Amino acid sequence: MNRRLSNVLAIAALLVASGAIVSAIWRVGGPDIFAKRSEPLPPAIEASPADPGDPPNTFGGSQPIQSAKPGDPPAYTRLPAPKVEPGARRIGIQVGHWMTDNVPPELRRLEVQTGTSWNGITETEVSLDIATRLLALLRSHGYIVDLIPTTVPQGYLADAFVALHLDGDGVGTAEGYKLAHGSRRGPFEQQLLQDISDEYGAATGFAIDPNVTSGMRAYYGFNWQRYRSATSPFTPSVILEMGFLSNDNDRGFIMDQPDVVAAAIANGIERFLSEVPSTELFGKDLLLPPTRQAFPTSSPSPSP
Template sequence: MNIFLNPGHSPNGDPDPGACNSALSLRECDIALSVGSKVLELLRQDSCNVKLLQSDNLCGETPSQPDITYAANSWPADIFVSVHCNSFNGEARGAETLVYSGSAKGYVLADNIQKNLIAAIQAIDSAFTDRGIKERSDLAVLRYTDMPAVLIELGFIDQKDDAYILTDHQDEIAAAIRNGIDEYCNIP
């Protein structure tokens, strides 16, 4: 099983740190890379083939950086998982998993990850919100990947309780993502 992990945004090249929480000096790109790296370690323990790539070049628009969708398609990956954080108004909370519109397999993968993630985080903070699964046809990493692909929004970096979970409970988050992937792939 070839699993492609894509921590969102990129601190390199043309800086695109993603969403930020300046009060807490948090950047989405750093949280996504840290969580993604933990998922990579866990999946390798499950004997999966795993690649991780963080880049602002989603599908050829920034030739100076590695192309994410090309790398996933040419490997080829069996599943694609992008890791992000949300930001809105400082009050919104919760996790959601995005999937390409109409992708039945992608929806199953998203559902497995979302339910594991929500259970793990609500065990830490029962007020954490399940924002569910959302179908999107406009996101490049979902649209231009050939395999079931999901984009996880782990939580809101600009909300203090979510920010605490995103920084202090990355091991639980990574384990939940691993468990969701394992269920999809029938890895015992």
């Protein structure tokens, strides 16, 4: 970097820093102009705190989220409540690894993740079969249901989103199902997770596999801070590992009784929807507690 350019950058940095200080003094000791804007704040509900590894409050890693309103807790981010048409409720069912060869650039790393398989039976074909039955069942109950491939529509908004996957351990000993929601979540995700878990466990007799991975909690399909191809922060979203394709008992049950499996998931989703009306899901703004420092860091530029 030449000397003149570095001087310019140094002055720019000083200006930014002094601006921040002046603004801070102004807020603390200056005339209280902020308090005069006393329009009532719209009601809001609060999302869970950020984990240390979470990126700043952004959509898709770059697009900033609307900033806080005067009166919000310091450094919080406020997401305006979405406008939802009254009528049938919407459910998104994602089939894990389905149509992965057609992903946007941000998901290219997923192209090699084609899912597990056992003796020529693939995770995707079994999951697609369950999802198709689940879709028919929920539609017959009056819901709008979207069957979603690997690429989640950007900011996908629904009353519930469930990603269907199957595990494999290569040897056949591991068994059971497990669920996860995002580490950064809205107030309803745990309830959706619990309702599906209760219904699924009771219908299948499977045990809960306690080995939830960080990869499940950071699943891109609901990691709206990092990916554009992700659900809206307002969409209660979970990932369900339905069982181990590599385990004889799990695979036998899922493939022999797919309607029981689909009905169990449907019952969990419908239980959740009966507990939480749309007005509660979408009726209030969402307040996001602060993440780590959100100032942009200089990106490394290639040295000549």
